[in-house]
Amino acid sequence: MPGKDIDLSIEFLGKTFKNPFLLSSSPVSNSAEMVARSFDAGWSGVVFKTLNSDRLPIIHPSPRMNSYHYGDKRLVGLQNVEQISDRPLKDNLVDFLYLKKHYPDHILISSIMGFSNDEWAYLAKASEDNGADMLELNFSCPHMCIEGTGHHVGKAFDLIEKFTATVKSTVSIPIIAKMTPNITDMNEPAMYAKNGGADAISAINTVSGISEIGLDDLVPKPNVFGVGAVSGTSGPAIKPIGLHFIADMAKCDDLALPLSGIGGIETWVDALEYILLGSSTIQVTTGIIHYGYRIVEDMIEGLSDFMREKGIARVQDLVGRALENVKTTNHFDLDRQGISQYDLDRCVGCGQCYTVCMDAAGQALEWDAKNRRPRLIEEKCLSCMICSFVCPVPDLITFKEMPQTWNRKETAVMDPDLEKEIAHEPFIATSTEGGNECLC
Amino acid sequence: MSYADNFKKMKPGLDFGQAVAEADRCLLCHEPPCSTACPANTQPGTFIRKLRMKNITGAIRTIKENNILGGACGVLCPTARLCEKECSATGIGRPIEIGKIQRFLVEQSWERNLNLFDTPNPRNEKIAVVGSGPGGLSCAAELAKKGFPVTVFEARPEPGGVLRYGVVSYRFDLDFLEKELGDVKSLGVEFKCNTRIEGDRGAEKLLENGYSAVFLAPGLWGAMRLAPEKEPSEGLFTSVEYLAALRDGRLEEIASQVEGKTVAVIGGGSVAMDCIESAAKLGAEDVYLVYRRSWMQMPAEEDERIESLEAGVHYLLLNQPTGYRTDEKNRLTGLKMVRTRLGESDDSGRRRPEVIPESEWTLDAVMVIEAIGNRAESDSSRWYPNVDVDDKLLIKADPETGTTSTPGIFAGGDIVRGPALVVNAVQDGKLAAKAIQEYLKE
Ligand SMILES: Cc1cc2nc3c(=O)[nH]c(=O)nc-3n(C[C@H](O)[C@H](O)[C@H](O)COP(=O)(O)OP(=O)(O)OC[C@H]3O[C@@H](n4cnc5c(N)ncnc54)[C@H](O)[C@@H]3O)c2cc1C
Ligand SMILES: Cc1cc2nc3c(=O)[nH]c(=O)nc-3n(C[C@H](O)[C@H](O)[C@H](O)COP(=O)(O)O)c2cc1C
Ligand code: SF4
Numbered sequence: 001m002p003g004k005d006i007d008l009s010i011e012f013l014g015k016t017f018k019n020p021f022l023l024s025s026s027p028v029s030n031s032a033e034m035v036a037r038s039f040d041a042g043w044s045g046v047v048f049k050t051l052n053s054d055r056l057p058i059i060h061p062s063p064r065m066n067s068y069h070y071g072d073k074r075l076v077g078l079q080n081v082e083q084i085s086d087r088p089l090k091d092n093l094v095d096f097l098y099l100k101k102h103y104p105d106h107i108l109i110s111s112i113m114g115f116s117n118d119e120w121a122y123l124a125k126a127s128e129d130n131g132a133d134m135l136e137l138n139f140s141c142p143h144m145c146i147e148g149t150g151h152h153v154g155k156a157f158d159l160i161e162k163f164t165a166t167v168k169s170t171v172s173i174p175i176i177a178k179m180t181p182n183i184t185d186m187n188e189p190a191m192y193a194k195n196g197g198a199d200a201i202s203a204i205n206t207v208s209g210i211s212e213i214g215l216d217d218l219v220p221k222p223n224v225f226g227v228g229a230v231s232g233t234s235g236p237a238i239k240p241i242g243l244h245f246i247a248d249m250a251k252c253d254d255l256a257l258p259l260s261g262i263g264g265i266e267t268w269v270d271a272l273e274y275i276l277l278g279s280s281t282i283q284v285t286t287g288i289i290h291y292g293y294r295i296v297e298d299m300i301e302g303l304s305d306f307m308r309e310k311g312i313a314r315v316q317d318l319v320g321r322a323l324e325n326v327k328t329t330n331h332f333d334l335d336r337q338g339i340s341q342y343d344l345d346r347c348v349g350c351g352q353c354y355t356v357c358m359d360a361a362g363q364a365l366e367w368d369a370k371n372r373r374p375r376l377i378e379e380k381c382l383s384c385m386i387c388s389f390v391c392p393v394p395d396l397i398t399f400k401e402m403p404q405t406w407n408r409k410e411t412a413v414m415d416p417d418l419e420k421e422i423a424h425e426p427f428i429a430t431s432t433e434g435g436n437e438c439l440c
Numbered sequence: 441m442s443y444a445d446n447f448k449k450m451k452p453g454l455d456f457g458q459a460v461a462e463a464d465r466c467l468l469c470h471e472p473p474c475s476t477a478c479p480a481n482t483q484p485g486t487f488i489r490k491l492r493m494k495n496i497t498g499a500i501r502t503i504k505e506n507n508i509l510g511g512a513c514g515v516l517c518p519t520a521r522l523c524e525k526e527c528s529a530t531g532i533g534r535p536i537e538i539g540k541i542q543r544f545l546v547e548q549s550w551e552r553n554l555n556l557f558d559t560p561n562p563r564n565e566k567i568a569v570v571g572s573g574p575g576g577l578s579c580a581a582e583l584a585k586k587g588f589p590v591t592v593f594e595a596r597p598e599p600g601g602v603l604r605y606g607v608v609s610y611r612f613d614l615d616f617l618e619k620e621l622g623d624v625k626s627l628g629v630e631f632k633c634n635t636r637i638e639g640d641r642g643a644e645k646l647l648e649n650g651y652s653a654v655f656l657a658p659g660l661w662g663a664m665r666l667a668p669e670k671e672p673s674e675g676l677f678t679s680v681e682y683l684a685a686l687r688d689g690r691l692e693e694i695a696s697q698v699e700g701k702t703v704a705v706i707g708g709g710s711v712a713m714d715c716i717e718s719a720a721k722l723g724a725e726d727v728y729l730v731y732r733r734s735w736m737q738m739p740a741e742e743d744e745r746i747e748s749l750e751a752g753v754h755y756l757l758l759n760q761p762t763g764y765r766t767d768e769k770n771r772l773t774g775l776k777m778v779r780t781r782l783g784e785s786d787d788s789g790r791r792r793p794e795v796i797p798e799s800e801w802t803l804d805a806v807m808v809i810e811a812i813g814n815r816a817e818s819d820s821s822r823w824y825p826n827v828d829v830d831d832k833l834l835i836k837a838d839p840e841t842g843t844t845s846t847p848g849i850f851a852g853g854d855i856v857r858g859p860a861l862v863v864n865a866v867q868d869g870k871l872a873a874k875a876i877q878e879y880l881k882e
Contacts, residue, residue, distance in 0.1 A: 266493070267493045267494040267495070268493070268494065268495060269494050291468065291489075291493075294489070295493055297495075297498075298489070298490055298493035298494070298495035298498060299493075299495075301490070301495050301497070301498035301501070302493065302494060302495035302496075302497070302498060305495075305497040305498065392457070393457060394455070394456055394457040
């Protein structure tokens with residue numbers, strides 16, 4: 001393991017985590033036996049599987065998950081219909097006691113979800129009394145059908161505030177509100193949570209989705225004895241959504257709460273991206289469902305090596321470092337333009353660039369069939385770069401800026417003679433609504 | 441000369457995209473069988489997982505922490521019968537090309553100029569290592585990592601052992617060797633080349649002259665001989681002489697002797713393969729491999745044998761050399777042989793060649809290379825007379841620790857095992873380094 005000089009520890013809600021990497025609330029954090037093994041592997045803390053109060057029996061559908069494969073790639077997404085913990089509350093609390101006793105330096109966060117004010121208060125108190133260092137309020141489980149639970153709360157902002165306030169008045173340990181991504185703007189519900197007394201926000205829970213339908217029975221998967229449903233999607237496929245919500249909240253001056261990033265994290269690179277956009281801690285489920293707890297070793301080592309290479313000693317100093325570069329699209333300098341450039345010495349001659357440039361871009365490539373090579377017509381290149389996305393040879397196609405004097409050729413019309421037949425008047429704006437610039 | 445560049449350089453390894461694609465095929469097994477199968481505990485299961493998880497520096501660290509010659513092993517290990525033999529992916533297709541990924545990662549460490557090891561707390565006890573082959577390098581690196589001042593004594597002008605003066609350069613080139621040696625040197629290991637440990641009790645005197653422990657890894661630089669009645673004065677080489685000549689500056693000289701001529705190599709092992717294929721590559725008109733048993737009994741790896749066929753080698757199986765024909769100036773003109781057939785199995789489990797009576801014949805050849813085995817140099821035990829050796833002059837050492845019959849003297853590599861592999865010598869060096877630290881505690 002690298003460097004004594006690197007400090008991965010991080011302060012979050014008054015506690016020191018020995019690194020930013022936590023298990024998120026899910027089957028990966030279902031029992032003390034599992035969590036203890038994860039701590040041994042290197043995870044610094046856990047958000048325990050969401051507790052239930054034993055008021056209603058919790059029975060998980062069977063089967064409860066489905067994998068979203070993409071070609072040969074396994075598990076780019078995961079679909080699940082799991083409920084909150086099906087264990088008796090007592091068992092979960094006994095496991096809390098075990099973890100605090102045997103892993104006092106690791107952080108135990110209790111995830112709770114109630115159906116009413118008093119149930120939220122009851123679960124919060126039980127957690128605090130049995131050693132939880134913090135609470136995470138699950139306002140985001142997408143499988144709760146009853147109004148006033150799960151993500152229905154996450155979408156009914158006044159309930160977020162009400163339940164948070166109830167918990168706040170019951171316990172003295174810090175409170176994290178876990179948000180659903182199944183909304184357009186997360187800053188607003190996050191503000192409700194803050195007003196209710198939340199000390200931090202975690203995001204995201206699973207994204208509502210359908211990833212596969214059985215083609216023989218026409219039932220969405222997982223197929224629970226003939227029944228499918230809209231359910232929660234997680235894993236690498238949802239990372240862009242998680243990053244965007246985290247960045248939005250981190251940039252919101254009114255909110256100004258610490259953040260815990262979740263959604264599609266597998267490697268240190270994913271974790272770092274969440275950190276750079278403002279997360280102090282990050283949480284993982286699907287990455288562990290895919291590879292097991294062992295991936296934390298690579299997160300620790302990979303992040304440490306990155307920091308050493310960049311001369312950054314404390315992970316704290318990375319939090320939010322990329323935020324200043326996340327701007328709105330009207331900040332782009334449209335006077336600067338570029339094109340693709342090809343290092344044809346390394347070309348293997350597949351011609352995928354040609355196919356996509358013809359059918360989805362600027363028809364800026366010619367195909368030399370004899371030598372099986374593309375040839376770029378520079379003034380037609382749109383710089384969309386899709387050719388580089390499909391090229392199998394790394395960095396064969398790269399972007400280069402063109403001089404200001406360079407001009408792109410306009411896309412030609414098929415038959416200029418038809419211009420005399422055109423029925424068309426130029427658009428003249430009659431009001432100033434909508435501003436003078438548009439980028440969409 | 442046009443062949444020279446091809447001859448001196450290895451083919452390029454995987455590039456980044458190829459390595460990642462190959463690592464993507466890995467099944468990331470629980471208790472990876474490849475890791476268990478590596479004789480030097482290089483942990484392919486772990487370094488491939490690290491590559492998959494974008495933890496590239498970590499992947500390199502895993503290799504180099506466990507095997508300072510991870511690059512050499514990636515290139516030279518017969519992986520088909522080591523790690524890759526156990527690969528679970530074989531069950532759904534073909535094994536992961538572990539050796540190639542390993543080579544790629546080590547090359548990355550050079551490209552990225554990585555400094556993988558923390559500076560240790562310095563120790564006082566000086567350690568002497570005799571021989572700078574894989575065994576010596578591994579032991580030296582391991583002890584240097586722990587802060588010991590280590591001096592490597594090497595008889596030849598440059599360090600590397602077989603890696604420099606044995607293996608042919610198109611399989612393992614100088615540039616690669618220098619870079620991997622650089623990794624050992626950067627740990628602070630001191631090399632004293634052109635410094636043969638010799639004379640009465642030479643090794644033991646190191647202990648008397650301020651070294652707290654000695655590791656012996658002099659390898660096998662004597663050649664087994666055919667011992668014919670009459671030796672030609674020109675045209676006959678042992679594999680040791682011939683292969684060293686290809687790498688110590690005499691390549692052009694050898695090439696001019698071989699070009700357009702008929703060359704025969706006697707032997708069926710990996711060393712014979714290096715001799716015969718190199719002769720073919722240097723432009724010999726006809727190259728014959730002479731082996732007294734058959735294809736199935738050859739100790740050389742299967743891929744090496746097939747490669748030699750593709751290089752144009754003619755196989756003279758079931759032929760046993762008996763002597764040399766020479767001209768009036770005693771220059772070699774031919775190799776005398778008898779034909780054989782296979783009889784009962786011998787101690788090695790391979791069927792024994794039996795001479796077919798009255799089948800003598802002579803192959804015209806101006807150069808013959810005897811590649812029938814390496815053994816300890818005949819005077820070797822003079823410089824360690826109190827270290828027990830067996831009847832083949834191999835040092836008797838504990839396989840787990842390298843401990844010999846003389847306290848403070850440890851040994852490993854080919855001088856203990858007989859002809860073995862780079863990866864075995866690396867492991868011996870590591871184990872001895874551990875045992876030396878234990879010994880110094882007492
Ligand atoms: C031609 C050839 C090809 C091979 N190909 C492969 C291969 O592809 N893959 C593989 O895994 N293995 C291969 N091997 C085997 C492998 O190279 C050896 O197992 C390995 O090198 C043994 O390492 P070593 O450290 O014991 O000895 P060596 O590599 O033999 O090094 C011993 C060193 O000690 C020095 N020395 C000897 N006596 C003294 C002294 N008295 N004082 C000072 N220095 C001394 C020698 O000069 C030499 O440099 C090959 C071997 C040969 C000969
Ligand atoms: C099978 C499964 C069960 C989950 N159960 C819970 C839960 O009980 N409480 C909760 O807050 N989140 C739950 N989640 C959501 C995860 O904690 C996490 O927010 C989400 O999966 C996104 O992260 P990921 O992409 O790393 O999986 C569950 C996710 C999965 C896949
Ligand atoms: S992973 Fe384990 S619990 Fe899940 S279906 Fe397979 S065997 Fe059963």
